[in-house]
Amino acid sequence: MIDKNEEYKIEVSHEDEGPDVNGNADEHEKSDDDGRLLNRLQRLQAEFENYKKREEREKGQLSSYVKGQLVSTILPIIDDMERLLKHEESDENNVMEGVRAIYMKLLSILEKEGLEPIESLGKNFDPNLHEAVSIERGNEDMHNVILDEWEKGYTFKSKLLRPAKVIVCQVQE
Numbered sequence: 001m002i003d004k005n006e007e008y009k010i011e012v013s014h015e016d017e018g019p020d021v022n023g024n025a026d027e028h029e030k031s032d033d034d035g036r037l038l039n040r041l042q043r044l045q046a047e048f049e050n051y052k053k054r055e056e057r058e059k060g061q062l063s064s065y066v067k068g069q070l071v072s073t074i075l076p077i078i079d080d081m082e083r084l085l086k087h088e089e090s091d092e093n094n095v096m097e098g099v100r101a102i103y104m105k106l107l108s109i110l111e112k113e114g115l116e117p118i119e120s121l122g123k124n125f126d127p128n129l130h131e132a133v134s135i136e137r138g139n140e141d142m143h144n145v146i147l148d149e150w151e152k153g154y155t156f157k158s159k160l161l162r163p164a165k166v167i168v169c170q171v172q173e
Contacts, residue, residue, distance in 0.1 A: 070113070077106045118153035120146045120164045129153060131163040138169040145169045 084098040107115075118129050125132065125144045133150055146166045153164030 073109050073113070074106070077102060077109070080105065114157040115161070116155045118155060118164045120149045120153065120166050122146065125166065125168045129160065129163055130166045130168075132168045133165045134167040135170050136167055137172040140171050142169040143171045 080098070080102045084095065084102065087094070087098075090098075120130060123146055125146055130146065130153065136147055138145075138147075145168070146164075147169050148167040149164055150167065151162075151165040154161045
């Protein structure tokens, strides 16, 4: 591999050769230098292209690995759902209890990975975290307060993943 910081100095002694018949000794030397520099440039370009391809390949492998890790943490949820579906004859309370337990397990897994629900009810509307889907009229002390949540919002590792869709109170005029 060519070291980027290494300087190449080519010293050629032409004392024994004498001048070229046509006086082209300097042009011949310059042509050799140009060829070496062109060769070096081509090698560096090829190395850079190989580097870019390797980085893309490694990025794809890392992405696949991360997805595989997430799927493997969710597999127990699928197992629980399959067990719940096998017991169709169970009464409605047992089914709801099973669904609630599966929901809590899934939420727990995702929270361990960095998912956090956005608390909205009773809070002031924040356009960075909430999306107003409806407005209801109210009095001044409730101005800009979130009355209901249509769809829960989430952050993932402190970055907004999805804003909460909410109903906001506005002052009556």
